[in-house]
Amino acid sequence: MRPPPGCLEVRLLAKQETLGQRRADFKAGLRAYGLITLGVLIFALGMNFFLAPNKIAAGGVSGLSVVLLHTFGFPPGITMLVLNIPLFLFGARVLGASFGARSVFGFVTLSLAVDGTAPFLPTLTEDPLLASLYGGVLMGIGSGLTYRVGGSTGGTAIAARLISHYTNMSVGRALLIADGVVILAAGVAFGPELALYGLLAVFLTMRVVDLLEEGAPYVKAALIVTDVAEEISAKIISDLGRGVTSMPAQGMYTKQDRNLLFVTLYQDQVGTLKQLVHEVDPDAFVVITDVHEALGEGFRSLR
Structure with missing residues (x-):
């Protein structure tokens, strides 16, 4: 029994998207x-x-x-x-x-x-x-x-x-x-x-x-807007060893509900962060900013 024409088109499009993503990842690597x-x-x-x-x-x-x-x-x-x-x-x-x-x-x-x-x-x-x-x-x-x-x-x-x-x-x-x-x-x-x-x-x-590195401070903060917050958070925790805070957010233009992730990390981890976010969600929106001082677990003590 042949699949409906619509299903075949969806599969072909999905396959093309996968191949396109692999090519993009290969070029980036x-x-x-x-x-x-x-x-x-x-x-x-x-x-x-x-x-x-x-x-x-x-x-x-x-x-x-x-x-x-x-x-x-x-x-x-x-x-x-x-x-x-x-x-x-x-x-x-x-x-x-x-x-x-x-x-x-x-x-x-x-x-x-x-x-x-x-x-x-x-x-x-x-x-x-x-x-x-x-x-x-x-x-x-x-x-x-x-x-x-x-x-x-x-x-x-x-x-x-x-x-x-x-x-x-x-x-x-x-x-x-x-x-x-x-x-x-x-x-x-x-x-x-x-x-x-x-x-x-x-x-x-x-x-x-x-x-x-576009900024002198050794500590950076990243804001990540994504639809796959769980997957990206898991990768950040396992690959970078950094904690992640998730907050609900809404795009005021699209009115779509999304997740906003907040991460504090070291300057030399920024490249790895951008790489893993791209691998999990190429459509994510990422902002990297300087941090004057970071206190608490993983950084300097509050004492």
């Missing part, structure tokens, strides 16, 4: 991994052209790898990979699977890019000030591009999240402490002057990342 690859290559250029040959440790795992390169001769890319893997595994265990495949791709590709390009890149300047300026800017551009699509270069960003998880300290302050430890190690290894240049490079990197 391809763009994301392309931007991550571009970002880590720019990051590697900043390290190999400017920072590593001039003994400037710009904080983080990359800065620590520069210290170990000039102290023990360890290849910086391999050092970064060896340090990032346990950080990632411990972070995923404690904080949940909020880092995702893009973060793994990011720090693994970065390690390969740093060691793979080093033999072919000359030192562009031996002036530590110029090296700090240009190296910091390039690393900031690379990191910012990676963060925008939910990727990560690993390192002290994960360590800072772990410190914040076990203490009442904000992530921003924990990040400064983690980077500060690396700067101190560079001061012991290379002297105070080069450590100060490293501090300058850290500042420039963070400022450029802030500009690319």
